[in-house]
Amino acid sequence: MNTIERLIIYSRTRSPWLFHINSGACNGCDIEFVSCLTPRFDVEQLGIRLQGSPRHADIVIISGPVTRKSLEPLITVYNQVPDPKVVVALGSCPASCNVFAGSPVVVGPLSRHIPVDVYVPGCPPHPEAIIEGISQAIKILAKKPVLKKEEVSP
């Protein structure tokens, strides 16, 4: 690995931009996630920024048990995120559908539809746990090849 590649990998680990998708969550995880950006937890000191557009994101944070209605937009938005990208499943819902398991409108868990890299369990997870999950995701992001296309079929 030469110096340029090392600089790219290091920059990537120091500036992960997040995009948050709600696939039918009860909003509990989303509130806990937003509290990571507040002065108490302040993830900006890790270079993390919450981005408005999926085109700018490195880490996709997905909460919710994946309802039938939200599946298609979820996969569309996931494909809009340019590589390299890492998926963090926020809360128990994307991991196991939680209390919504067995519902006719829930088509989860999330790993059935898109590849998940990090699970942050909890209902809702504590902000420290979310930050720990994001730091795990950053480690996975650093291992991705410098320039290589990955495709996922809807």
Next chain:
Amino acid sequence: MSLGMTFFSIFIFPGLLYALPAGWFMVWLQRKTEARLQKRLGPPFFQPFFDFVKLLYKNSVFQPGLNGILMTFYPILASAALIGALSLLPVFSNRQGFTGDLVLLVALLEIPSISLVLAGFTSQSIFGAIGSIREAVLSITYNFSFLLAIVVLALDAKTLQLSILSESPLTLARGIALIAILLCLPAKLHLNPFSQANAEQEIYTGSLTEYSGIQLALWELAHSLEWVALTGLVASLVLPRTGVWYLDVFLFLITSFILVILLAAISAGTARVKIDQAVRFYVRWGLIAGIAALIVALLSPGIGL
């Protein structure tokens, strides 16, 4: 202006070699000031540099046809125009520049805004289009007072040459004109309370919604250069000339950085207003400041109505 001096001002100071690190430093300073005012720690010192390198080596989404070419062309155009504008700034006290470079400077400072509007429409995203419309409306309204202030500056010093203009004494008309220019800076830099064009809570990222990878990196670059150019413009117009070149440069840098902290404090202390409120603000207060400066300039004894 000699060829060597032109080369120096485009590529070294206040051009590329100074503007790149200064732009990143100003973006960091703005984010850090905002964070400290919100009782956060804020980003590390090299954050804008890391963002830039990361975006440079991230896959960008392939856009077919002319749109793809234009989407790469617009950020390059914006950055190039800003480098040109920076090279015209009268930092040193020795006579450089040419007659009419004030007009060229104003035109070059307007190009990033125009290319941002065009970039939003070219990306064919509905959020990009909304962001572009907002940017266009804002740029038309704040340019009333910005151009009036530039006219007053030229009228007050009776010249269109920046180096002579910056050396003329600070009069009342020029002070009011500088206040009118300062009023325009938050909208030009997309800061709160006039950040409607890139309001991420409403329209994703406005014009830049569809931009990714290297194109977005170039836009970030253009934005940081815009910081250097606009704060540098105000700093070079407001400062007295000492005649010692290193003192001139030192005062120029300090004033630029103080302006960044001031703008960041305004941004942290306010919330985004609606687009019609922003337009009303500029049509009312911007125009009042501009017209007041014009009246004072026309009534001052040297002009002779």
